[in-house]
Amino acid sequence: xxxxxxxxxxxxxxxxxxxxxxxxxxxxxxxxxxxxxxxxxxxxxxxxxxxxxxxxxxxxxxxxxxxxxxxxxxxxxxxxxxxxxxxxxxxxxxxxxxxxxxxxxxxxxxxxxxxxxxxxxxxxxxxxxxxxxxxxxxxxxxxxxx
Amino acid sequence: xxxxxxxxxxxxxxxxxxxxxxxxxxxxxxxxxxxxxxxxxxxxxxxxxxxxxxxxxxxxxxxxxxxxxxxxxxxxxxxxxxxxxxxxxxxxxxxxxxxxxxxxxxxxxxxxxxxxxxxxxxxxxxxxxxxxxxxxxxxxxxxxxx
Amino acid sequence: xxxxxxxxxxxxxxxxxxxxxxxxxxxxxxxxxxxxxxxxxxxxxxxxxxxxxxxxxxxxxxxxxxxxxxxxxxxxxxxxxxxxxxxxxxxxxxxxxxxxxxxxxxxxxxxxxxxxxxxxxxxxxxxxxxxxxxxxxxxxxxxxxx
Amino acid sequence: xxxxxxxxxxxxxxxxxxxxxxxxxxxxxxxxxxxxxxxxxxxxxxxxxxxxxxxxxxxxxxxxxxxxxxxxxxxxxxxxxxxxxxxxxxxxxxxxxxxxxxxxxxxxxxxxxxxxxxxxxxxxxxxxxxxxxxxxxxxxxxxxxx
Numbered sequence: 001x002x003x004x005x006x007x008x009x010x011x012x013x014x015x016x017x018x019x020x021x022x023x024x025x026x027x028x029x030x031x032x033x034x035x036x037x038x039x040x041x042x043x044x045x046x047x048x049x050x051x052x053x054x055x056x057x058x059x060x061x062x063x064x065x066x067x068x069x070x071x072x073x074x075x076x077x078x079x080x081x082x083x084x085x086x087x088x089x090x091x092x093x094x095x096x097x098x099x100x101x102x103x104x105x106x107x108x109x110x111x112x113x114x115x116x117x118x119x120x121x122x123x124x125x126x127x128x129x130x131x132x133x134x135x136x137x138x139x140x141x142x143x144x145x146x
Numbered sequence: 147x148x149x150x151x152x153x154x155x156x157x158x159x160x161x162x163x164x165x166x167x168x169x170x171x172x173x174x175x176x177x178x179x180x181x182x183x184x185x186x187x188x189x190x191x192x193x194x195x196x197x198x199x200x201x202x203x204x205x206x207x208x209x210x211x212x213x214x215x216x217x218x219x220x221x222x223x224x225x226x227x228x229x230x231x232x233x234x235x236x237x238x239x240x241x242x243x244x245x246x247x248x249x250x251x252x253x254x255x256x257x258x259x260x261x262x263x264x265x266x267x268x269x270x271x272x273x274x275x276x277x278x279x280x281x282x283x284x285x286x287x288x289x290x291x292x
Numbered sequence: 293x294x295x296x297x298x299x300x301x302x303x304x305x306x307x308x309x310x311x312x313x314x315x316x317x318x319x320x321x322x323x324x325x326x327x328x329x330x331x332x333x334x335x336x337x338x339x340x341x342x343x344x345x346x347x348x349x350x351x352x353x354x355x356x357x358x359x360x361x362x363x364x365x366x367x368x369x370x371x372x373x374x375x376x377x378x379x380x381x382x383x384x385x386x387x388x389x390x391x392x393x394x395x396x397x398x399x400x401x402x403x404x405x406x407x408x409x410x411x412x413x414x415x416x417x418x419x420x421x422x423x424x425x426x427x428x429x430x431x432x433x434x435x436x437x438x
Numbered sequence: 439x440x441x442x443x444x445x446x447x448x449x450x451x452x453x454x455x456x457x458x459x460x461x462x463x464x465x466x467x468x469x470x471x472x473x474x475x476x477x478x479x480x481x482x483x484x485x486x487x488x489x490x491x492x493x494x495x496x497x498x499x500x501x502x503x504x505x506x507x508x509x510x511x512x513x514x515x516x517x518x519x520x521x522x523x524x525x526x527x528x529x530x531x532x533x534x535x536x537x538x539x540x541x542x543x544x545x546x547x548x549x550x551x552x553x554x555x556x557x558x559x560x561x562x563x564x565x566x567x568x569x570x571x572x573x574x575x576x577x578x579x580x581x582x583x584x
Contacts, residue, residue: 009473011466011469011470011473012308012309012314012469013308013314013316013466013469015308015309016304016305016307016308016309017304017307017308017309017310017311017363018201018203018309019309022304022305023173023177023204023207023255024170024171024173024174024177024305025170027169027170027173028170028449028451031170031449031450031451032449035447035449035510044510045510046509046510055164057164057211058169058211059210059211060208060209060210060211061169061208061209061211062206062207062208062209063206063207063208064205064206065203065204065205065206065207071309071484072473072482072483072484109169116164155327157320157323157324157327158323158454158455158460159320159323159454159460159462161454161455162450162451162453162454162455163450163453163454163455163456163457163509164455165455168450168451170451174303174305177303177304177305178303181301181303181364190364191364192363192364217338217455218327218336218337218338310493310495310554315465315469315496315499315547316462316463316465316466316469317462319461319462319465320462323461323462347456349456349503350461350503351502351503352500352501352502352503353461353500353501353503354498354499354500354501355498355499355500356497356498357495357496357497357498357499401461408456
């Protein structure tokens with residue numbers, strides 16, 4: 001299971017009046033993590049939308065909150081693929097504070113592949129499947145277990 | 147189990163390039179739903195912070211996405227309390243599109259009561275416990291089941 | 293000059309660690325104000341996009357900040373059209389805190405009409421021009437003065 | 439006038455249904471630019487809040503929109519200080535698309551220094567004034583001209 005780390009420094013816009021990252025913002029960091037994970041494997045998500053007419057729509061998302069992230073701290077977003085099928089995949093993301101290394105949150109986002117025009121389920125592009133086989137070798141056919 | 151409906155009309159700021167409500171925004175609607183649910187029971191969350199020195203911090207959050215919400219549509223956010231203990235509670239929220247009535251998403255958010263100054267776990271205020279007993283009579287002592 | 297008031301209660305997501313509405317969020321309230329101003333004149337912005345293939349793109353925006361808006365307070369967003377031409381218009385918005393009536397911010401947003409497909413400048417729909425003539429009778433041909 | 443470039447790759451969360459950066463988001467990029475400009479001068483904004491009990495509150499903000507920024511493009515945020523007094527300063531920011539170099543927006547944000555506890559106007563910290571003198575040598579005493 002190949003994980004990729006991307007980073008983001010928290011702005012004023014990201015924190016609430018308790019001075020900590022607002023809970024829905026963790027899902028935005030997970031989006032950044034997913035895109036950068038794919039890019040680290042030479043897969044450009046925006047090209048898939050443009051060239052293949054396919055998109056990934058979120059089916060399920062969850063997050064478990066363990067510690068706070070504060071203004072001006074750097075979030076390390078560690079992303080990997082936990083499981084996949086021919087038409088869905090499930091990312092697993094851990095979010096750390098960079099300096100202390102403390103784990104702040106962990107979550108999963110399950111996505112399904114759809115055609116851009118009719119939003120019909122569709123199998124993932126072959127090039128993406130190859131990446132999934134390479135980076136998450138035992139994942140094929142496994143669905144997210146809850 | 148007493149549910150409360152609040153509504154929100156989607157703005158341009160809320161939708162992504164597929165023209166649908168971005169996935170983390172559903173958690174923002176759930177926040178609106180929680181605050182308005184409490185207000186409908188004459189409990190003002192901001193007063194709890196100011197007068198009791200207590201806040202509610204999110205422990206877990208999840209959402210299951212079933213259909214899209216589009217720009218200018220009205221989201222109906224149906225909120226109730228699913229379970230609670232002396233120091234935690236779990237909200238259950240369903241989000242519908244108003245005109246068609248279609249269910250777009252359902253999710254749970256579990257919160258823990260903390261002191262504002264030291265962020266130490268603390269039991270919920272008595273006035274809030276009374277509301278929980280009245281509106282979710284079987285919930286005491288039950289935790290969120292997953 | 294016909295003004296329209298719409299309201300929005302501030303959520304946790306809207307305030308920063310000083311407990312006040314984050315400065316870019318005022319522009320989101322102005323978007324709400326513009327849409328609701330048009331709706332109050334029976335003009336549905338989303339219909340223009342769908343039926344006329346036209347959209348309004350922001351050319352300039354400014355805001356002057358005078359007082360804070362806090363969590364759980366209600367913003368009153370007072371919107372009117374300050375000036376317009378055949379293909380552009382300029383909204384003027386004041387944002388008040390409802391209970392005290394204090395003025396928190398005032399700003400202008402100038403928009404230009406474009407075709408949805410090629411993003412070419414285009415004159416505003418006739419039905420919208422009629423509303424502009426009725427609600428801002430002296431505005432024709434006037435541009436925003438700074 | 440010393441300018442500093444910081445970069446940000448656009449996420450799905452940032453773009454609206456036209457596929458372009460939503461207009462209020464430009465002000466969030468400007469916030470990133472301001473913080474990183476100060477950091478490039480070894481001034482950490484969050485330390486000022488913690489150690490000096492001072493904050494910078496936005497007084498005026500404006501943005502002129504010239505071209506679109508799209509999903510997955512990288513915004514280059516070029517920030518400098520245009521003018522300052524003993525207790526206020528005005529940033530000037532240009533936002534470019536990295537690959538093409540096209541100018542997408544330009545704007546100014548004027549901020550005033552306040553005490554964190556009573557929100558009373560206060561002169562800027564000496565260490566910050568030194569940076570302003572060094573990087574914007576002609577700016578002292580000049581206010582933003584509109």
